[in-house]
Amino acid sequence: MDRHVVAKVADVPPGDRKLVTVKGRPIAVFNLKGEFFAIGDKCPHEAGSLCAGRIVGLAESDVPGDYRLTRAGEFIKCPWHGWEFDIRTGQSWCDPTGTRVRAYDAKIEPGAELNKGPYVAETFKVTVEDDYVVINL
Amino acid sequence: MSIVTAERPQAQRPQRQKLSVVDCDIHPGFSTPEEIHPFLPERWREHVKTFGGHYRQAFADTLSHPRMAPEVSRADAWPPKGPPGSDLEFMRAQHLDANGVAYGMLMPLNRGPGNQRNLGYGAALATAVNDWQIAKWVTPEPRLRASIVVTQEDPEAAIAEIEKRAGDERFAQIMLPPRSLEPLGRKRYWPIYEAAVAAKRPLALHVGGINGYPASAGGYPSYYIEEQHTNVQGMQALVTSLVLEGVFERFPQLRVVLVEGGIAWMPALKWRLDKHYKRLKAEVPHLKRLPSEYIHDHIWLTTQPLDEPDKDSDLAETFELVGCDRIMFSTDYPHWDFDDPRFVLSKLTLSPEKQQAILAGNAKALYGLK
Amino acid sequence: MPNSIFGHPAIDCDVHIAVPNTAALMPYLDAYWYDAFRSRGIERTSFTLTGDPPNTPLAARPDWRPKSGKPGSDLELLRSQALDGFGSSIAIANCLFGGMALHSEDLAAVMCKAVNDWVADTWLDKEPRLRASILVPQQSPELAVEEIERRAHDKRFVQITLLAMGNELLGRRSLWPIYEAAVRHNLPIGIHAGGLYHHPTLNGWGSYFLEDYVANAFAFENQVVSLVCEGAFAKFPELKVVLIESGVTWLPAGMWRLNKTWRGVRPEIPWVKQVPSELVRQHIRLTLQPFDEPEGSGRLERFVEQMQSDQLILFSTDFPHWHFDGKDALPLSPSSPLAPKILYQNALDTYPRLTEAKATAAFAPKEISP
Numbered sequence: 001m002d003r004h005v006v007a008k009v010a011d012v013p014p015g016d017r018k019l020v021t022v023k024g025r026p027i028a029v030f031n032l033k034g035e036f037f038a039i040g041d042k043c044p045h046e047a048g049s050l051c052a053g054r055i056v057g058l059a060e061s062d063v064p065g066d067y068r069l070t071r072a073g074e075f076i077k078c079p080w081h082g083w084e085f086d087i088r089t090g091q092s093w094c095d096p097t098g099t100r101v102r103a104y105d106a107k108i109e110p111g112a113e114l115n116k117g118p119y120v121a122e123t124f125k126v127t128v129e130d131d132y133v134v135i136n137l
Numbered sequence: 138m139s140i141v142t143a144e145r146p147q148a149q150r151p152q153r154q155k156l157s158v159v160d161c162d163i164h165p166g167f168s169t170p171e172e173i174h175p176f177l178p179e180r181w182r183e184h185v186k187t188f189g190g191h192y193r194q195a196f197a198d199t200l201s202h203p204r205m206a207p208e209v210s211r212a213d214a215w216p217p218k219g220p221p222g223s224d225l226e227f228m229r230a231q232h233l234d235a236n237g238v239a240y241g242m243l244m245p246l247n248r249g250p251g252n253q254r255n256l257g258y259g260a261a262l263a264t265a266v267n268d269w270q271i272a273k274w275v276t277p278e279p280r281l282r283a284s285i286v287v288t289q290e291d292p293e294a295a296i297a298e299i300e301k302r303a304g305d306e307r308f309a310q311i312m313l314p315p316r317s318l319e320p321l322g323r324k325r326y327w328p329i330y331e332a333a334v335a336a337k338r339p340l341a342l343h344v345g346g347i348n349g350y351p352a353s354a355g356g357y358p359s360y361y362i363e364e365q366h367t368n369v370q371g372m373q374a375l376v377t378s379l380v381l382e383g384v385f386e387r388f389p390q391l392r393v394v395l396v397e398g399g400i401a402w403m404p405a406l407k408w409r410l411d412k413h414y415k416r417l418k419a420e421v422p423h424l425k426r427l428p429s430e431y432i433h434d435h436i437w438l439t440t441q442p443l444d445e446p447d448k449d450s451d452l453a454e455t456f457e458l459v460g461c462d463r464i465m466f467s468t469d470y471p472h473w474d475f476d477d478p479r480f481v482l483s484k485l486t487l488s489p490e491k492q493q494a495i496l497a498g499n500a501k502a503l504y505g506l507k
Numbered sequence: 508m509p510n511s512i513f514g515h516p517a518i519d520c521d522v523h524i525a526v527p528n529t530a531a532l533m534p535y536l537d538a539y540w541y542d543a544f545r546s547r548g549i550e551r552t553s554f555t556l557t558g559d560p561p562n563t564p565l566a567a568r569p570d571w572r573p574k575s576g577k578p579g580s581d582l583e584l585l586r587s588q589a590l591d592g593f594g595s596s597i598a599i600a601n602c603l604f605g606g607m608a609l610h611s612e613d614l615a616a617v618m619c620k621a622v623n624d625w626v627a628d629t630w631l632d633k634e635p636r637l638r639a640s641i642l643v644p645q646q647s648p649e650l651a652v653e654e655i656e657r658r659a660h661d662k663r664f665v666q667i668t669l670l671a672m673g674n675e676l677l678g679r680r681s682l683w684p685i686y687e688a689a690v691r692h693n694l695p696i697g698i699h700a701g702g703l704y705h706h707p708t709l710n711g712w713g714s715y716f717l718e719d720y721v722a723n724a725f726a727f728e729n730q731v732v733s734l735v736c737e738g739a740f741a742k743f744p745e746l747k748v749v750l751i752e753s754g755v756t757w758l759p760a761g762m763w764r765l766n767k768t769w770r771g772v773r774p775e776i777p778w779v780k781q782v783p784s785e786l787v788r789q790h791i792r793l794t795l796q797p798f799d800e801p802e803g804s805g806r807l808e809r810f811v812e813q814m815q816s817d818q819l820i821l822f823s824t825d826f827p828h829w830h831f832d833g834k835d836a837l838p839l840s841p842s843s844p845l846a847p848k849i850l851y852q853n854a855l856d857t858y859p860r861l862t863e864a865k866a867t868a869a870f871a872p873k874e875i876s877p
Contacts, residue, residue, distance in 0.1 A: 064738030079212030
């Protein structure tokens with residue numbers, strides 16, 4: 001495993017983010033209350049720079065008209081179309097869940113293939129060694 | 138151990154391929170609200186300071202459904218000073234240069250001259266915005282082209298403005314909002330089309346317009362997401378009106394660009410219009426051809442926001458049904474639903490010739506660009 | 508069964524029956540309204556809807572038009588041409604009497620009640636293959652619910668009718684008492700083409716009936732967006748909605764667009780937790796005619812592919828409206844596996860009451876394929 005020192009811990013205070021480049025790949029590093037996470041900077045949608053987006057919480061609701069903001073500061077919103085990515089896991093919050101449509105015609109691919117794919121931002125293992133933030137490729 | 142230098146987020150991304158596109162929808166902004174004032178006569182400067190704009194809606198300064206991003210814009214499109222789209226240097230670096238924009242069509246939405254209830258103010262504002270486009274944007278940046286903004290509810294003033302600019306090739310087209318007091322196919326707007334044809338300019342109909350009606354025949358949408366969707370219905374109703382009123386029969390030279398309305402709705406509209414026209418043609422005997430024929434010959438559409446079916450082949454089929462010769466690339470820079478040309482190109486599973494036509498060729502042909 | 512399409516039984520999910528004149532409703536009024544109708548001349552007033560002029564070619568196919576009286580007013584014609592004509596064992600009738608469009612909620616409610624009473628007596632009692640839709644005053648959800656409660660015991664009424672263009676978009680919470688009652692009684696909501704004409708299109712008032720008719724499709728799309736985005740399906744997970752006489756082929760492009768927008772605008776409506784097209788697949792159905800396509804173009808199979816579901820389309824003739832010639836009601840090849848789904852199975856899955864009361868032999872539960 002390749003270890004790349006990308007920043008000093010002090011460079012990325014809690015709640016902040018930093019764009020780094022490792023072997024030509026832009027990576028967004030986040031500090032969530034002292035824990036570091038790294039995701040691929042290019043939004044899987046149209047390749048907007050996630051690091052330039054807003055760090056937000058998660059808007060949730062179980063009943064129309066009720067609004068809750070949870071997980072404050074744990075999502076990055078792409079600066080372009082606003083796709084929301086869980087900083088911890090890279091998972092997009094627009095990943096279709098629930099029923100997959102069945103294949104009813106030989107010409108049609110199963111639904112799982114159609115809906116999978118570009119909804120997850122690539123994640124990278126991040127460790128802190130002394131005062132440095134290290135990305136493991 | 139060595140420290141890899143971390144880079145600050147950059148507005149400009151390194152290019153891997155040589156792009157050359159015509160961007161048919163760029164929105165220029167005022168750096169400050171007062172930026173337009175020097176372009177207004179004194180009488181209207183005083184008016185706007187005292188009374189402001191006056192619209193067919195509740196709000197004096199904003200649209201009825203708050204957008205999801207400040208200034209409707211990409212979060213990374215804010216220049217050091219001023220709002221997105223207001224700084225030419227920044228626009229050059231982030232967009233025109235970075236995205237290979239050979240020509241960019243300006244679509245000023247500023248202050249909506251066509252939406253103003255005070256027609257005198259609207260006409261003065263239209264003239265001012267047209268002068269401002271030339272002064273701030275087109276003169277220093279030869280890649281850009283202006284649009285002649287007009288007050289469609291006052292055809293006399295609109296025609297005067299068109300005739301004033303007709304000799305200036307830096308104005309590429311005439312800009313009207315689809316959501317006008319009456320559907321744009323109605324006869325009261327025909328003198329404007331006569332002037333457009335005389336000036337040899339296409340009409341550019343960019344989504345929007347504040348006409349006082351709900352954004353659907355079923356009532357007012359509650360949410361921005363719904364209202365944003367009605368941009369499609371605005372185009373559908375517009376095309377229906379232009380065709381059925383016989384605008385293209387009366388003005389065979391007229392060409393129309395539908396800007397920022399999407400594309401994928403068009404094939405089904407053509408099918409619907411043709412099918413029911415055949416049954417009810419006795420009501421519209423002035424039409425001599427099928428609606429779909431008028432549409433193909435007279436209407437162009439811009440790509441943004443790019444429709445995103447689950448399968449790329451559905452997008453290619455849709456484009457073929459509309460006609461790859463009638464589709465023109467656009468970004469909507471600096472708005473949030475901006476389309477990166479590399480992304481659009483990757484989604485166009487078409488021949489290289491058709492890709493090039495869409496990215497640049499069709500626009501060059503329509504606007505007479507070299 | 509003679510005339511059956513491809514040898515299958517069928518359920519026709521949209522036939523029209525017409526109140527011959529307002530006077531026909533008199534027997535169903537209480538003392539106050541009887542007197543009012545008489546003294547105010549209401550009994551002699553025609554409530555023909557602007558959206559439904561009776562003499563156009565669309566209103567009735569020549570061989571489906573009665574020798575006298577309004578299209579849809581002749582039971583024998585409906586029996587021979589619609590039911591027998593297509594081998595339909597059941598037909599769901601819509602009776603869209605214009606009194607439903609009155610601004611006075613009370614008067615509209617009286618009209619709807621009288622119509623429903625008249626339909627039960629004049630049609631349902633005489634023809635066991637017919638089912639009906641509960642006409643309600645959608646201007647007043649409260650009075651609409653009263654009518655639903657009054658009618659729900661009669662299992663021959665299998666859905667609740669709302670028009671596509673009302674006062675408020677149908678997803679709005681003010682309409683939810685109607686959906687609460689619908690779900691409680693296991694009744695789908697049938698949104699039918701047409702409108703109260705309280706709003707024009709979002710671009711204003713056009714000129715022609717043809718223009719208005721085409722615009723129904725735009726309104727249907729707005730309604731789908733409204734129902735999804737307002738969270739009607741989150742609140743009522745059992746709710747089924749049928750889009751009747753919508754044109755159909757506009758839907759896939761609308762879903763691509765709504766899905767795309769939702770991915771970025773999701774936080775505005777956080778109760779929508781699945782991609783919108785998935786909610787449409789679960790909750791929305793569409794009757795077949797008119798099916799907007801160039802003849803023979805195979806768009807019905809493409810629709811099924813693009814929507815990724817064969818459960819959405821419900822067979823209908825839209826009798827007596829003229830959308831096709833001869834027996835060409837189902838644009839599929841005879842061996843298509845979609846035929847039985849569209850002709851009857853999807854209807855059985857959508858309308859629970861079809862298998863409850865007076866099921867004909869063709870649909871006795873033991874004969875329904877799994």
